[in-house]
Amino acid sequence: MRQSGYNGISYRHVADEVGISKATLHHYFPTKADLGLAVIERFRSEILKIMCDLHEKEHNPLTKLSKYLGVYTLSLSENKLCLCGMLAAEHATLSEQMQTAVTDFFGNHIDWLEIVLREGLMSGRLQFEGNPRRHAKMILATMQGGLLVAKAQGSTENLESLTEHLLSMYRAPHR
Amino acid sequence: MRQSGYNGISYRHVADEVGISKATLHHYFPTKADLGLAVIERFRSEILKIMCDLHEKEHNPLTKLSKYLGVYTLSLSENKLCLCGMLAAEHATLSEQMQTAVTDFFGNHIDWLEIVLREGLMSGRLQFEGNPRRHAKMILATMQGGLLVAKAQGSTENLESLTEHLLSMYRAPHR
DNA sequence: GTCTATAACGAGATAGAC
């Protein structure tokens, strides 16, 4: 799904990949929407895990932000996109539950980024003007779009450059 | 295609929508990749027309940028996404020709934005630091991602807010 | 639980009449 999208994969694809029969796959996920939803939720929890870990293990908001942005480049280097960015493009063809899960996923990112931006502002590690939540939304949008455009351009470098550019906009000058 | 994506539409969908038979559609576009390519090229030329018109009719780079950004919100308000943003998500499933067309489409945007940013810098209407092409890439990424996230969030307002935020970052203070 | 077999349907694509 992170290579071909929801409408680009089938029970046959997945069954062959996993090494089971289509029927067995249906046993666990009766409909394709069930399968799709499960994949989203697993992906979402993986990303949530990363974001929680960053909160626990990193105390420098700039480092947190940098590592968050790094996940996108890592993803592209493995020839995978952000599942939810792709599903947003296929939005009209998704079940209601899948649509809701995608919405929630983006909400999680915006919430997390807003916290990091606020921390950065208070600790003086990050520097920017205006509403932190607005900036959080912009960072998310930029990375989601950047990932897709970089994929189309066949260039990981483009995404690294974008990441660095974004980071430089928020990095506070050394005290 | 701008609602459901390339893998979300079929000859049946299109034929019914247009009011012709599937066979007639195949007469003009033998394979689905032919159809897809034609749709991209038409979309690309429509957008190129808009960008050329802006160069001819608007002399204020800030206005050019603002009107360019406005196209995204207009698109979303009609429940349509950017065809090429969607196709980037389906990249792995596209024919080589379609992939190239998508790449070119993004190239056109980056080229156009770079010119506008350079004009803005020289005329003093726009203000920013660093490489104009880098900023062009970031603006494209932000709007492409912003469009998809706004679609998933079901919020045109989010995109308008993002547009205004972006514009405020580049608008030079009044002289 | 996992499989083979198959149903029911829609997909992309073609043949050939008009």
Added chain:
DNA sequence: GTCTATCTCGTTATAGAC
């Protein structure tokens, strides 16, 4: 050029044996 009819294949999904 446009159509009806058809082909072949892949799809989602189910039935039922083991």
